[in-house]
Amino acid sequence: MMKIIFIASGITLLAGSFLLVSNAAATDDYDVKAFGPKSPIVWTKPAKTSFEHRPHTDVAGLECKACHGEIFAMQRGVAQKTGKFTMASLADGMFCGACHDGKRAFASDTKCAACHKIPDDPIVWTKPVKAVVFFHETHGEKSDLKCVSCHDGTFPMQVGVAEKSSNFTMKSIYEGRYCGACHDGDTAFAANTRCNTCHIGRKGYDRLMGRDPYAEKDGH
Ligand code: HEC
Ligand code: HEC
Ligand code: HEC
Ligand code: HEC
Ligand code: HEC
Ligand code: HEC
Structure with a gap:
């Protein structure tokens, strides 16, 4: 309520805002x-x-x-x-x-x-193989500094761009591009190990997308 009165500097607006005050919390009062x-x-x-x-x-x-x-x-x-x-x-x-x-x-x-809002859902690529998953959370969503470790050339800040490139492949990754910039066994686990951590497959993808209802049932 305070907010509405505070910004409504014009007289017309102020008059209007009194009407809004009664149910100011309702989001449709835009x-x-x-x-x-x-x-x-x-x-x-x-x-x-x-x-x-x-x-x-x-x-x-x-x-x-x-x-x-x-x-x-x-x-x-x-x-x-x-x-x-x-x-x-x-x-x-x-x-x-x-x-x-x-x-x-x-x-x-x-x-x-x-x-640059981080998407709510994990990023999942389906080409050339289904389904490779990437979570911003586990890659330091909370730290501002870390954005540039990927978004300064390795990946654009837009879902789907890497996938359009014909070299978004394991070969490139093994050569140190894309995920391979870190998944080299040094900064993070090597890309020629733990295939299923990135490649969650069709079943893993379905489970991932349906994880919220289960989480609620379990109470966390
Ligand atoms: C802090 C900056 C800022 C303020 C203050 C601001 N706008 Fe905007 N507005 C923008 C930007 C940025 C765009 C998009 C311009 C672009 O993409 O080139 C925009 C676009 C718009 C558009 C076009 C939307 C469309 O769909 O094409 C309208 C209409 C508009 N503003 C109205 C307003 C009105 C009315 C106010 C005051 C109540 C206002 N703006 C205050 C930054 C602002
Ligand atoms: C005329 C000055 C002005 C311009 C131009 C402007 N902003 Fe802001 N912006 C502010 C002020 C003032 C705040 C509130 C103080 C703060 O958060 O530091 C703010 C806050 C924000 C916030 C935080 C909003 C929140 O929910 O708390 C975002 C995000 C943002 N601006 C994005 C943008 C983007 C993107 C543009 C350009 C397209 C832009 N602003 C242009 C003045 C401006
Ligand atoms: C470890 C690498 C990595 C880090 C660190 C990272 N991102 Fe990303 N981000 C990605 C990848 C990969 C994509 C998808 C690119 C693609 O599909 O081509 C992406 C996409 C995005 C997008 C596009 C979302 C959309 O809906 O299109 C935004 C916005 C974004 N990141 C913001 C951030 C911000 C903000 C940070 C820091 C808090 C951050 N990212 C840190 C790898 C990273
Ligand atoms: C106040 C809003 C704002 C903040 C904060 C901000 N950006 Fe941006 N960023 C923009 C706008 C606006 C563009 C230009 C439009 C576009 O590309 O969507 C842009 C473009 C970009 C681009 C495209 C290439 C380029 O150089 O322009 C990258 C990469 C990027 N931002 C990364 C970052 C990173 C990393 C941070 C934090 C260190 C950051 N941005 C913080 C508003 C912001
Ligand atoms: C760090 C994450 C990561 C790991 C670990 C990983 N991959 Fe990949 N893989 C990707 C990405 C990203 C792509 C490209 C996007 C897509 O195909 O959906 C890809 C693509 C592929 C492709 C498609 C064709 C090609 O050659 O690129 C195959 C096949 C593949 N991976 C097999 C594997 C095998 C086998 C392993 C384990 C030895 C493995 N991957 C480990 C991320 C990973
Ligand atoms: C800037 C460095 C960096 C890049 C680039 C990067 N990662 Fe990671 N990744 C890490 C680190 C650090 C960890 C955590 C340490 C570990 O597990 O070895 C991690 C962990 C992971 C995990 C395990 C945790 C989880 O989220 O389930 C997956 C899966 C993963 N990365 C996938 C990817 C994929 C796919 C890409 C490319 C699209 C990618 N990463 C690119 C640094 C990176």
Whole structure:
């Protein structure tokens, strides 16, 4: 409730907000004019990045023109088409980096997962063989620093890209590419051992996707 009153600086909005107060917790009270579009803006090239309006407008109290003047067009996709929408530009103070500089808002070279949301489900590849599994959790989801150990060339931050490449194979892995950058028996178990740890197969995949109901039944 406090939040709604706090951000509603316009008189019209304030009047509207009293109507919302009674059931402010309900998620359908989304005020597009005050908060901006509800559906997240998602960019997919080259990384998967998402942006939500509400934390910026409703929560942080920014006005539309804080961004929709010189920084962003009011149309999704425009920033990406400039060809300059990259981490390097952000570091130079462009786009999100105009604020995400460690002063107005958390810096762009921290909290990677805030802008690049890790998928809820494990990543599963089905080509050329079904099914190879990868969990962000076991690869240090919690540590910001670790994102670059894979997302600085080894893998793009977008599911399905590696799979499209014809060299996403055991041969490449044995030669130290992709998973083989670490699964060499030194940093992590070697890729020519424990095949089933990565290759969970069709049955393992079904079990994996159905694991939640079982976990609930067992009480953990
Ligand atoms: C913190 C920055 C920021 C603020 C503040 C902001 N926006 Fe946006 N908005 C964006 C970005 C980023 C995009 C996508 C631009 C792109 O992809 O090039 C966008 C896109 C939009 C779009 C286009 C959506 C679509 O589907 O094409 C609309 C409409 C919009 N904003 C309205 C608003 C309104 C209304 C407000 C104020 C209530 C607001 N925005 C405040 C950053 C912001
Ligand atoms: C404030 C938001 C934000 C944060 C924090 C952030 N990024 Fe990004 N990142 C973006 C945007 C926006 C793009 C450009 C659009 C796209 O590629 O989807 C991008 C693009 C990228 C790309 C594509 C290639 C490139 O260089 O642009 C990589 C890789 C990347 N980010 C990695 C990271 C890593 C690693 C971190 C943490 C150290 C991080 N990002 C933190 C917003 C962010
Ligand atoms: C006009 C300034 C401004 C711009 C531009 C901006 N942000 Fe933010 N952002 C903020 C402020 C202020 C906060 C709240 C303070 C904080 O979290 O450090 C915030 C918070 C966030 C959060 C945390 C939201 C939460 O749920 O807590 C994310 C994620 C984020 N911004 C992503 C982005 C991305 C991606 C872009 C570019 C597409 C962007 N921001 C552009 C000012 C801005
Ligand atoms: C050990 C390697 C590794 C580490 C560390 C890692 N990732 Fe990933 N990530 C991957 C792989 C592999 C993919 C899928 C790439 C593909 O399919 O081509 C991926 C995909 C992604 C995607 C795309 C999701 C989608 O829905 O398309 C995001 C976002 C992402 N990672 C964010 C992060 C963030 C944030 C961190 C750090 C907290 C991180 N990753 C750490 C290996 C890693
Ligand atoms: C560190 C994880 C990992 C381990 C361990 C691993 N693989 Fe793979 N394997 C992959 C990935 C990733 C692919 C490519 C994606 C796909 O095919 O779904 C792949 C692909 C394959 C393929 C498809 C064709 C080819 O040549 O690439 C075969 C066959 C294969 N692995 C057999 C094995 C065998 C046998 C072992 C054990 C000696 C093994 N793998 C161990 C990750 C692993
Ligand atoms: C940046 C280094 C790095 C890369 C790249 C990497 N891994 Fe790992 N992986 C590790 C480490 C470290 C562990 C934990 C130590 C161990 O088990 O040897 C691990 C553990 C695992 C495990 C066992 C734990 C679990 O999640 O069930 C699997 C499976 C796995 N990795 C699959 C993969 C696959 C598939 C790829 C390629 C898509 C990959 N890894 C790429 C470092 C890496």
